[in-house]
Amino acid sequence: MSVFQALVLGAVQGLAEFLPISSSAHLILVRFFFGWPDPGLAFDVALHVGTLVGVLAYFWSELTRLVVAGFTRPRSKEGRLFWYILLASVPGALFGVTLEEYAQTIFRTPTLIAVTLALMGVILWSSDRFSRKKRGLEEINVWDSLLVGFSQALAIIPGVSRSGVTMTAGLLGGLTREAAAHFSFLLSIPIIAGAALWELRHISWQDINFSFGVGVFTSALLGFLAIKFLLKYLRRGSFALFAWYRLLLATATFLMVLLKA
8 A cells, every 4th residue: 555545545444433413334345446455454544543543642631530530430510421421332342343344345335325314414404404502512311322323333334333322313312513522522532442452452552654654644643633623623514514514525425436337
């Protein structure tokens, strides 16, 4: 894989991991549109490591407070939030391990991705348009954690989007746009870390090369900027922008599938 391809895929991963548009779908579709080969498991790990670095860099001080509060003041607002994040991580981890083989095969067809992009776009828009959006991050409870956690299991299907489905679930639970996004970002930390560690068992140090480093740096930088952008944008904007983008990309994918048939 060339350095240019690593740069492009790293940028795609960094942006799409945290925006509600599906990073896995974009990585598959970029290769589908341009005819690029699968970069392999080592580079997949690089992208996960990069986005993990990005989200850790952005939330480091807050994450430190949550961890300390979780073990020293578990009944405080920050302490409860820490345990809610861990609770919400369990369903996604279990489904990810169980359905890993399907995620690498039948779930990765461009046609299915186009369907899930469009369907989740409509659901995201509807949730954003009609939900109450009154509760802040400090008001998250165990039921929110379970709702968001089980919704995250659907992210094993490319096109659904881990951030998109968890933000949608948060909106359905009555969270504000910012709170839904904030909780989704914090929840991404154990999930992305777990995915990277799970995949590391398949690679050796010989698999790591310069493209690996380019992927890590680019996905980390763009991931950090994507988080900063979305949290600022949602103070006044809605998720409609991303819903329309998903519908447009789904249409383009369908057309490309027809042209290549």
